[in-house]
Amino acid sequence: LAPAEATSIVQGTLDMLILKTLSLQPLHGFGIGQRIEQISRGVFRVNAGSLFPALARLERAGVITGEWRATENNRRAKYYSLTSSGRARFRAEARDWRRQVSAVARILNAPL
């Protein structure tokens, strides 16, 4: 199913990716991992061991909030959604990220 050469996520960007997935719609833990994998076309795989502590940390920081709901297979799961401060934080982090990426790209593309 997953490509064997899946890359581990760049340090510190997991939070941002979680926020991005949740900015589209509320999701449970497995859904978040799946969505990240799908959107990155299998480049990033998030294992439960880093996903859930990150969710707990974000919930404590008040940027996401959890709610128990039934899944499509009629199981109870905790669905996370962004709070308003989460949305603001996501925008700020995304902006920073884009700036950094373009800066790194410029450096890499610079003629020597």
Add this chain to the structure above:
Amino acid sequence: MGRLRKLVWEIRAFFRRDHMRAEADEELRAYLDTSVHEQVRAGLTPEEAHRVARAEMGSIEAIKEAMGDAAWGTTLESLVRDVRYALRALRRSPGFTAVALLSLALGIGATTAILSVINAVLLPRLPYARPVELIDVYNLNLQVASDREEFVSIARWRDWQQRSHSLVDLAAFTDPTAFNLSATGEAVRVRGAAVSANMLGVLGLRPSLGRGFLAEETSLGRNHVVMLSNRLWSTSFHGRREILGQAIQLDRERYTVVGILPPDFQLGTLRSNVDLLLPLALTGPDASRRDRASVDLIGRLKPGVSAEAARADLTSISEQLATLFPETDQGWGVTVVPLRADLEPIILSRLEIFLGLAALLLLVACVNVAVLMIARAESRRQQLRIRAALGASRGQLLRYRVSEALVISCGGGALGVLVSRLGVHALIAGSPPRLFDVTAAPVDGRILCAVLGLSALVTVLLGGLSGLAPTGELTVAVHGVAPRQRWQTVLVGAEIALSLALVAAAGLLAKSLHAISTFDIGFDLNHLAYARVTLDPAMYPSDADRIAFVERLTGDLEGQPLLRVAAGSAAPFGSEWVGNLVQVPGRASHSDAHGLPYCFSAFVLPSFFRTLGNPIVEGRDFHATEAEPVVIINQTFARQLLPGEDPIGRSLMFLPNNNVAYNGAASGLRRIIGVVRDVDENRLSYNRPTSCAAFFPYAQNPVVSIDIFVRSSNEAAAISAVRSEVARLDPAEPLYNVHSERELVDRSLRTWQFQSWFAGLAAAIALLLSAIGVYGTVSHAVRQRTREIGIRMALGGLPPTIIRAMMKEPVWATLGGACLGLFGAWALSQQLASLLFQATAFDPGVFVASAFVLITVGLLAGFLPARRATTLDPLAVLKSE
């Protein structure tokens, strides 16, 4: 906002920990299920799918831990973890925990209880609303360089009241005067003061019944209204409400009762309570005279204004008044004193000293806990080293110690609150009978808070931080011999030293109590009672009338069997004295009256000294009739005014006194015929030097108030004989102020008993705590060095050698502590000097005895566990390791 929400979340998370764990569990299981479901959809068999999903997920428990850390890895959580750890560790050594908790509880409880009772006994609560805002205001005579506080004239008071910016209001009252109240059959002597209409308002009080005075009741003609004290109302009027609006007779004038004062009412800090209040007359000739100073003032500061600011305000008004009324107001300033500060200096110094003693006791308790904690830390050294070797940081180790100290000080504090409550009851119930009047004292909240805070601070600082030995090498820790405990020796020494200071202080006070109990006070107080009668000047206008009444009364009583009778205007330890300024003829006269010596004056029948057993030491007693003006002086008078001279035959000039109760005839030139032995009532009551006293023949100066003394083995019967005799001679005259001299003197002795009782109690507890401290450290050291002892014994070490080895530190601590303690005791005794009767503060006997007690207790407490070490079986010891 964010921070607040985070805090709320943390607190919620903290209290819902189990719930949150269960939630995490369910969430992870849901994840696993979904994962399995997806694998099956991708084509794996359920078993394979399950295996793959589990493998991908890793340890669920580890994830839960990580989630927990992410969510609760907070200060709150780690604090709780430390406390839990400390609790678990303490539960494992119940002996240490019990001793530490109990000694801290004892220290905290005893300190708080002693201070609470002393506070209640020495500092009667001022029964006013917000007493800190209340001030006394006095006139200050600027021309005489003295800080004597003087009366204020009514006009001047009104000016201050109207012009001040710093005061809410300023009320005035006169000194209480005595009245004969005849409302209900028999006459009663009562004390009443006149007050301005705003008095109750300034004090923040309401009448418990009826109303206060109205403004218009301060004008002459309308002022025949009265408020009764609650006590007088319930004793003389049986608490009947109908008394409101009715008239009572005071000195033959009619006054209408308008209100009843609240219970415990008192006027200013006057310890002598008043029975009734009258309105202060603001009209009439005297009220407008600026040179007629007659009132004392009580003001209420505006919120936030200091007494100092009020003084500046009133001083500037006084300066304006001085320019407006130079005749009368020039040269007068103002003093402002917070109402509390009016306490007698002896009470304040007593309070300070007891605060100091209590602080010492508390310190002993805290040091004791610290000593025990260090002993315990030593025995856990290996455990801590293993922890350090396994990667615990120094900070974490420190945190364990501090949280353990915190847990102990909180637990000890909680127990201490309990002990202090019990202690207050025990102190009041267990103290010698009639040591003080207080029957119940609340545990003072401020004292308790201060004591708890201080003990927690000291315990944590000493117990948590001291003896934090370097973690050292693990190998040494496992095999080694326990290192010497220098810190512990120092602290035990400090504990011994502090206790020695306390014991010495208690010893000095006890010695002083003994001295005062066996002190010859100058007269025979056994079976001596007296009561006062005050003749109405309207009924006994002339000297001859009064002399006739007193002589008939004493003559009739003298005829009764077994009764010895005397009369005089001043009873030792009882009545208020009047006084005169004295001039010694032939001496350079002083320019102003303020510099003249002052003596107390009494007017006595010739039988006075004989009946009281107060011996004439020089010259002669009064004869039945004296041809010329004569006087008998006391020894202090002779010593101070006529040093080195033979006083007999000398003449003294007594200046007139304007007191109403005193008709001024004592003034003039009088010849000294005798010197009477001092009655040291000042010394007994206030630890002050004896005052000069002069005694005049009653026949030469028949004052209206006279005390009738009777000596009889049945004091009560004798007094009732006096009462019926007075009633027979004049039913309108009440007999009042009935006292037994023995009781009065015992009451004066009470403060002495009281202070040595409390100091003794504090010293005993300190002694007990020190013994616990020494015992605890030595028995810990024995347990610690069991292996060493076993080896020594196996190699042939004899018990004395082992005891010597075990006793080395306690001996050093005890001897060093005792030396240090002697310095401490000396320093403390200097502070104590004002409370000591005739005892010099430096008393080698007491010091040496205290040091002996402490050394004995310290060595014994060390010897008992050390001796136990020698009873160990070496083989068993070595095997056990």
